[in-house]
Amino acid sequence: MASFVKKKCADVASPKAKKRYTAGDVTFNIINYTVFIIITILCVYPFYYLFINTISSNQLSANGSINWFPQQIQWSNYTAVFQLSGLRDSFIISILRTVIGTVCTVFASAFLGFMFTQEKMWKRKFWYRFVIITMYFNAGLIPCFIINYNLGLTNNFWVYILPAVVQPFNIILVKTYIESTPKSLQEAAAIDGAGVLKIFAKVVLPISTPILATIAIFSAVGQWNSFQDTLIYVTDPHLYSLQYLLYNYINQANSLAMLIKSNPGLSGNSIANLASQQTPTSIRMTVSVIVIIPILLVYPFFQRYFVKGIMIGAVKG
Amino acid sequence: MQHHSASKGKAVKKNKWISYKMFLLILPFLILLFIFSYLPLYGWTYAFFDYTPPLKLSQCPYVGWKWFKFLFLNKTQVMEFLKVMRNTFAMSGLGILTSPLPMLFAIFLNEIHCRWLKKSVQTLTTLPNFISWVLVYSVAFSLFSSSGMVNTVGQSMGLISQPIHFLDSDNHTWLSMLLWGLWKGLGWGAIMYLASLAGIDQELYEAAKVDGAGRFGLIWHITIPGLLPTYFVLLMLSVAGFLSNGLDQYYVFHNSFNMEHIQVLDLYVYNLGLGNGNYALSTALSMMKSVVSVVLLVTVNAISKITRGESIV
Numbered sequence: 001m002a003s004f005v006k007k008k009c010a011d012v013a014s015p016k017a018k019k020r021y022t023a024g025d026v027t028f029n030i031i032n033y034t035v036f037i038i039i040t041i042l043c044v045y046p047f048y049y050l051f052i053n054t055i056s057s058n059q060l061s062a063n064g065s066i067n068w069f070p071q072q073i074q075w076s077n078y079t080a081v082f083q084l085s086g087l088r089d090s091f092i093i094s095i096l097r098t099v100i101g102t103v104c105t106v107f108a109s110a111f112l113g114f115m116f117t118q119e120k121m122w123k124r125k126f127w128y129r130f131v132i133i134t135m136y137f138n139a140g141l142i143p144c145f146i147i148n149y150n151l152g153l154t155n156n157f158w159v160y161i162l163p164a165v166v167q168p169f170n171i172i173l174v175k176t177y178i179e180s181t182p183k184s185l186q187e188a189a190a191i192d193g194a195g196v197l198k199i200f201a202k203v204v205l206p207i208s209t210p211i212l213a214t215i216a217i218f219s220a221v222g223q224w225n226s227f228q229d230t231l232i233y234v235t236d237p238h239l240y241s242l243q244y245l246l247y248n249y250i251n252q253a254n255s256l257a258m259l260i261k262s263n264p265g266l267s268g269n270s271i272a273n274l275a276s277q278q279t280p281t282s283i284r285m286t287v288s289v290i291v292i293i294p295i296l297l298v299y300p301f302f303q304r305y306f307v308k309g310i311m312i313g314a315v316k317g
Numbered sequence: 318m319q320h321h322s323a324s325k326g327k328a329v330k331k332n333k334w335i336s337y338k339m340f341l342l343i344l345p346f347l348i349l350l351f352i353f354s355y356l357p358l359y360g361w362t363y364a365f366f367d368y369t370p371p372l373k374l375s376q377c378p379y380v381g382w383k384w385f386k387f388l389f390l391n392k393t394q395v396m397e398f399l400k401v402m403r404n405t406f407a408m409s410g411l412g413i414l415t416s417p418l419p420m421l422f423a424i425f426l427n428e429i430h431c432r433w434l435k436k437s438v439q440t441l442t443t444l445p446n447f448i449s450w451v452l453v454y455s456v457a458f459s460l461f462s463s464s465g466m467v468n469t470v471g472q473s474m475g476l477i478s479q480p481i482h483f484l485d486s487d488n489h490t491w492l493s494m495l496l497w498g499l500w501k502g503l504g505w506g507a508i509m510y511l512a513s514l515a516g517i518d519q520e521l522y523e524a525a526k527v528d529g530a531g532r533f534g535l536i537w538h539i540t541i542p543g544l545l546p547t548y549f550v551l552l553m554l555s556v557a558g559f560l561s562n563g564l565d566q567y568y569v570f571h572n573s574f575n576m577e578h579i580q581v582l583d584l585y586v587y588n589l590g591l592g593n594g595n596y597a598l599s600t601a602l603s604m605m606k607s608v609v610s611v612v613l614l615v616t617v618n619a620i621s622k623i624t625r626g627e628s629i630v
Contacts, residue, residue: 028532032425036438043442043504046456049466053459064469108346120332121339127347134354137611140603142590143360147352163353166346196339225449227565232591243451247569250451250458281464288455295447302447303440 047292050285054078058282077286080278086237086245087287094224094242097160101223104165106216112166113174114204118196128175135168141232148233155236160229164222170215177211178204214305217298224294246287252280364601370594384601400577401585404491408581409559411495416555418499419506420548424540426507427514428532439511442504450565453501457484457570484570490578494570509551510544517543546625553617553629560606560613582606 021029053061057072065071081087115121116128144163145154153159185207189199205212230244240248364384366377387394422442429435445453460466461483468480483493521539530538562581571579580588582602590599621629 025532028428032428033434036426036429036434039503040438040441042500043445046460047444050456050459062464064464064466067466067470112343112346115339115343118339120336121343122336123340127340127343130347131350134350136614137358137607138603139354139357139360140600140607141586142363142596142600142603143357144353145591146360146363146596147357151352162349166350166353196335196342221447225447225452227449227451227569231568232587243449246455247451250455281459284455285459288452288459291452292448299444299447303443 050288050292054282054286054289058279061285062279062281077278077282078290081283081286081290084283086240087242089238090240090242090245091290093157093160093239096157097226097241098220098223101161101164102216102220104161105167105170105219106212108165109167109170109174109215110205110208110212111200113171114178114200114208115196116171116175117178131166131171132168145232154233155239156233157239159233160223160226160241163229164219167219170219173211173215174208177208181207210305217302217305220298221295221302242287242291246284246291249280249284249287361600361604364597364604366597368596370596380597384597385605388598388601401580401582404578404580405560405562405582407491407578408494408562409555411491412498413552413555415495415499416552417548419503420510420541420544422503422507423510423514424536424544426511427540428536439504439508443508444504445501446505448501450501450569453497453566454569457497482574485572485574487575487577490575494566494579497570498566510547513544513547514540549625550621550629553621557610557614557617560610 049067052068052070053066054077055073055075056066056070057074058077060066060071082091112131116124116131118124121127148154148159148163153162185203186199189203194202225243226241227243227247230239230241234240234244363374365379365381366374367380367383368374368377388398389395426435426438429438458465462468463480463482463485465483467483468477471477472480482488517539521543522535525535525539560582562583564583564587567579567581567584568587571584586599586602586606589595589602618628621627
């Protein structure tokens, strides 16, 4: 990426002096810039819209009158939604699964990726294929459900972690990466009498940090965003992930709004009683923003890695 | 002599032990993988039984190919299955039709020479890729529900008198699913092409400029041919994944109004199995889907080997 930018810089800087813009060039540039700016606004505005609505008066946002700028700014939504016990539980579950899941899969990918570079291992090629081939088939929803059910993993926190520990694609990434580093480092450690585990911990782990960071970020985002596993394996509300809870809120708010419309005397829903000024809209939007924030926080760090991540993946294909 | 061979034997033994030890170190992970990837294949047997959940499989009657026959011979079932396949083909087909868009996005973004703008566009258009489908749905709901932003602005400006039902209707379901997919994935899809663009030899451009090629000449004769290998690989992969639309997007957007056009194979398998409790039929479908997907993958891989001399998997 860096070299790409540099190249581009040189390209822009040098011919500037003698470059003459034709009318066609100008028209093209105007259209091109406009289209990209519109696309960018379309990608960003929805997030902005959610945010300004959560910090504006809930009444105004329920009427749909907050579209461009926040009005009557207040931050009480963010403290209010955390009083929902369901939200607090889900927040903790989502953080736990993100942290534990990421640590486990990064460790497993690093270790397996490294071990599969060790030619001494018994039937190394066979076991490598045994792992990789699982990328290309999938038993299906019900067979997986039955296995997890029989293992007691339904309504169990570990259903978020265990099936995702061994990720063949990540193992390919690490293996390719380690193979691209000089072998002499490992050999030198081996001559000094280091065993496989010591070589892994002292030599391989430190030099693999770029690829491990890529894997960590991708799996953290994957864990944070995961929705399906809660949908399929979990019915216990204490184990709901934040994504699943948000989905429920959207649908509850939906049915709640319809119920209120058809039956004005009705207010028996837990969401309606939360706090007098909260509306289904304010809760839904505030939870949405809370779900986005962690992604936005890691995003700047992320960017450095994702081109690298895809490129290595693309080489392998 | 004897002593020498004995020590050699010991060394061989020691090496053998090391090679087994290494295997033992990864064994726990292999077991984990076996449990979650291979063991479920055994669950395919459920397709051959009349399985009722609380019972054990051995207590249920073996029915052979009944469910497969049911899928293809029962009239209402066939109609429903055809509808599901129509939706699957529509969504995957539209996905393949629009597959050049990320490439075009990258090519035209590359024509922006203002660096900070280019970087900002790239960063901001990639963002939607990293949010979940639930959040996309939340965004869609905020903007397009009957009390959402588009309807309230439209009504206050007098453009529409009645709220338009974007989400709770079956109008243009395929188109809106396609557009949400593009909204989420277009910027991200372009990154791969931007990376390959950087790999195109700059001298080719210089040479073509000397030959008098204009901006579009350069794009047509150098950039596009340079990106085609990447495009080809991605196209082949999307053909291999033709039957896998994914569950998340269609699940979060589905409702009783748009079921007719939104139920793709993955959603149907879910609805049949966990919604209606028809484990056997759902498993039978998964089974066929897996087999067809593997066949597709092997086929596109063979095509790739023949046409490019390189395999994609």
